[in-house]
Amino acid sequence: DIQLTQSPSFLSASVGDRVTITCRASQGINSYLAWYQQKPGKVPKLLIYAASTLQNGVPSRFSGSGSGTEFTLTISSLQPEDFATYYCQQVYGYPLYTFGPGTKVDLK
């Protein structure tokens, strides 16, 4: 089974900060990784797929990189609407579509 870990679990940051979240897979998953944003009481929103491709309508301050077992989500300049929990997800192996445990980005 492919497991995903995320670090940090919690991140305190200020508006304008550059933020980086890491997702690690227990085995290689090529580039079959997505990032989702979820705000309290809302539905998860697809931000990035195929590790680095921005979904339509997602601001360019979001970027993704990595392949194999290590991936990063970067927010170049944190905006007030970006305070949320971020999840990575792999679509490569069994259990087929695992999510990571999440990283909560909070206001410092």
Next chain:
Amino acid sequence: EVQLVEFGGGLVQPGGSLRLSCTVSGFNFREYDMNWVRQAPGKGPEWVSYIRSSGNTIYYADSVKGRFTISRDNAKNSLYLQMSSLRAEDTAVYYCARGWFPNYFDFWGQGTLVTVSS
């Protein structure tokens, strides 16, 4: 506009059954794979089940295998999840989600709450 609407959630006793439905609009349902995803209170999302556009390939998470059954009716633009032998740990908001390229979840419904409790 793409829309997915789930219904059928509610309170059910342990060991009971429930059938969830998801009706979609705004896209050609028969061309897309579909999924059920759940999220327990205060937890992250957990993928539950997948069904190919044609309905001929189905997968389940180990946690629900043998208890849940996914199906679809392309003529009715509808996705279903038959849940049986429900347990307290199945308590969650259940979402239907469209699978895209190859199965990223690009559109989600608003979810329906399933509570398993005596």
